[in-house]
Amino acid sequence: MKIRKHYLTLRRAFPHIQEESPIEITLEELASCLDCTHRNMVLVLKRMQQEGWLTWLPKKGRSNRSSLIFHVKKETILLEEAKELVTRQDLHSALELLQASEEALSLREQFQDWLSGQFGFRSEVQNQRRTDVLRFPLTQTIHTLDPAAIHYAGESHLVNQLFDGLVRMDAKGEQILPHLAHAWETDDARTLWTFYLRKGVMFHHGREMLASDVKYSLERLQRLAPRGLYSWAYANIREITTPDETTVRIQLEERSELFLGFLTTNRASIVPADIYANHMDSTNASPVGTGPFRLTGQEQGIWILEAFPVYFQGRGFLDRVEVWTLPEQEQTDLSDQLRPYQIMHNVRISDMDAERWQQVRQSGMTTKFLTVNALKDGPLKNPQNRQVLSNALDRTFLLEQLSGDVIETANSFFPYTQSDVPNSTVSPAPTTGIVENCCTVAGYQGERLTLATIPQYEHDALLLQRMYAKSGIRLDIMLIPAEEFKGEQRMSADLVLFAIMLDEHRELRLYDMYKSMRQHADQDVQALLDDNLFQLRLEPDAGRRKALLEQLESQLKQRHSLLFLYRKHLKTAYHPSIRGISLDSLGWVRFRDIWFT
Template sequence: MKLSGHYIRLRRQYPHITEHQEFFVTLDELAVQLDCTHRNVQLLLRKMQDEGWLTWTAERGRGRRSRLLFIQNADDMILSAAKELVERKDLRGALAQINVSTLPDTFKDSFHHWLNSYFGHRSEVKGSRRLDTLRFPLAQPLQSLDPATIHYTAEAHLVHQLFDPLVRYNRLTGAIEAHLAHAWEADESRTVWTFHLRKGVQFHHGRELTAEDVRYTFERLKRLAAGSLYSWIQQQIDGAEVLDPVTVSIRLTEPNELFLQFAGTNRASILPAEICEERQADFALAPVGTGPFKLTHYDGSVCVLDAFHNYFQGRAHLDRVELWHIPDMEKQDRDRTLESFQIIHNYRLADEAEHRWEQVQQQGTTCRFLTFNLLKQGPMNDPELRGLVCSALHRGRLLERLGGDAIFAGDSFIRHRNGLPHDAEPVPYSPEKLRMLVKRSGYAGQPLTLCTITNYERDALHVQALLREAGFAVEINLLTAQEFKSEQRLHADLLLFSIMLDNDAELRIIDLYKSMQRHLEPSVKAHVAKLTDKILREPSAWRRAEWLQAIESHLTARQMLCFLYFKRLKTLYHSSVRGIALDSLDWVQFKNIWFKP
């Protein structure tokens, strides 16, 4: 233990004694308090006195009481020690220091205010170089940075910084563009796709990318397909063949016109075969890619990305990006923390702060919606009762409860994706009339289970409240993201989903319909399966959109799909930030950011 730790421990043993108040104590007592020998106590006290933290006047003779006077405030010392730990990137240790119950709230507030100021852009000159660091806070800890196993948006964004796929989809032009592959073609059967790789692309550990890495990546995706996003495409991978060091062919079991789009997602990011095999499960938090940044530190609290000097599309302007997981970050005072950040996502500004910030209106949105598990026998097998559930979840009433200027009503994935207006919502039932209709329907108060993931608990509570007001008995079952992908959700009556409508919207909507087929009634399941098969064989984007709209209309007409709300994504950035550009998940691309001195 450091000397300051011994002082803090000793000081806490005498909370009733104030600084500069002399009192008497025996050496035996101090030995017990510090859990050490008499000799070590004397040594520690002398060192503390040399530091000016206390004065100690010893009295000779065993059992004699000596005079002790504390000078240094222990809370100030704790605060300083916590700041020192933060500077050493030991966030866990710093928070452990601060979160002791005896520390006054004013000191805890002081530390968090300092910690918030620690975020944002920092620039320092070392010799002939200027080093630029950008620090971001994270509300949740990272679970995985393996492209094949990521769950959350923040993880997907970091994968975008660490890895590269073969191609990229340009949302503005609707075209697939070259990336790790500079050219590609498909055979006449549309089941064999051949990619020609750029030469000289390096992984972070220094080895050059080869066709073998592409083969390994896609065959690994097939092995890990079960339960993953886009598993239906991964399961179609029949194999891959290395034709030469920079040419690889990927075989599919059947034609799929969306395979090239999939090859441009972060899920299909290319991995170094030998590193991934060597690290196995550890690769998830010790990844190696070809991206503009490489991971140099991660301890569960702090994630450090350093610019990759040999990136094939040019070095990033920033030297380092640090992401810090701050527990209970969302509970902190939003007004107090605002000035700490140069870039903020989905944040509602106070009116007086708007003039200091620029805003990017993003194309992507998320949509929350409800579906019904028709495999389970119960009240929800009645389409009339499902219609009353949807009426109880009138979007206008839900939006009033949720609040926020980025949330809006909507009734279609496809119309929203194509920029078309949504249909006007019908006049809502009054609560009294709705309760009467529920009683007349024959519903006898059978308990209904609403299942979703833990992240959507707030939405689930609002849905539960509205349904209970209408006379439905609803209980909530929260699962982890991984559990929700399993059969566990099929024990529930109602399922609360979310979908991100971004660059990959077409793939995501099809993925949703593939997932929904697990709990649709047989006739509807067959109809949805038939149309999705047609979509995957259709080269025309507008024809695919028509059939996707047909599936959506089929489900909504039969009260199997109930839209709740859409959430528009926004990015705010301070006037000092330059190079703002948004990637496929509508996060800022770290590679392009720079700061005007």
């Protein structure tokens, strides 16, 4: 509201004047503060008096000094303005307003308390029709909802609500189930896959899904994301044919037992050809899929999803979901003040709150690790230097800095194996650092090492910089945007810091990670990776594939080419009034399944 901004301008013009303390001032001086006319200033003061913000006691004559008394603190007006912006669903402007103000620190907690009350479940009744709405906070920025271009967990979560694939994976990652395809078969060579589509599945814009849409979606993925997540899987597609509108045949270049698993990922979501063809060379198309919700609005950080009434697996209980994307710095612990959220991801819960909330510890996790760029000429081409780097890992220090009940030491991508390092058992830091070691072993004169990572992991990189500095190892940090991280820029670094999200698609994610790691491995490690990944593609038994991955991991650790840091389990908490909670392995709520009592 403009009148609030005028009041804030006036109030800030007299920072040393306390509320209820009169000041002597002329109307002309006030008009100069707002850069307005004498007449408009009179109207502004009248309006502010009506609001009860100030008292204006004028004296006759333009040169006479009148009396002005402020009643309301500028912090109160700022908070009211931010609240009104939120009610107009302009969350980002509200946050920017508070961040830009000099009073941001004092207002932050008050605004957060109020904002928490805006989230959760509510019913709206209009003309005897009940609309069930869930406002859902997400402490991430949504850059895109195109399945071919997503990079972050929040984006992936929303894509799962909007799109479907031919098949789906159960939450444990053990069984592939029918979805848009009700059945499938493969030939003896296991290179030709035939999928039979359900009839009557509708896209959000009202057209039936056809085999031609499946063909278009996979070919579009090859064209737009040739180096994207799981690109090795869809690059193996030689040809797609559609004998009729409900049959799709996919011919692979070579056999891959991982291909069907790839089709369960949201990268392989089916999009309508008639909508996305207009954006053939971009990922800016408005998201249209066959999923249980459709996107009906997106503005100022608020994404509005409405139930798709003709969803092929049945309409959801919720009518609308509003996903409010809060900046990451707005994330906070769950406490009494935040109870109205009703569903919260990635939270730590106190013992007192634990008694009042249902909790789910997710089966999935993220694991942070370092890999060595063995192709770069430098200290780390020497195996002895890599061992020094490994021994200098002070995991106790890292856990202290990242304390929480969801963080633990890791020494494997597979949890709860004998190779895991207990929290209390870590390798001690060496008394001499890699700088000395380089001089004596490899002849290097204490040159610095470069660590490449994405901006989201900058905090971890800084912790590693501090940790290694204690052992004389000097790190420079190179931040590369996530969408460019698989490019050539990281090849100039000595070390790569990254994380892998291990969910129901664990073996696909590990395969993808090892393919990426191959780009900066030495010749021996490249041969090791090629051999193991080849065996993995040909192995039909899931248990044997797991054993192959564990064996490969062990060999890379022995070479000090793969250095584990920690793993992070996240929790989802929800209020007992919520029914039908269904979570994927990373704890994200499937909106279609939930209802409230």
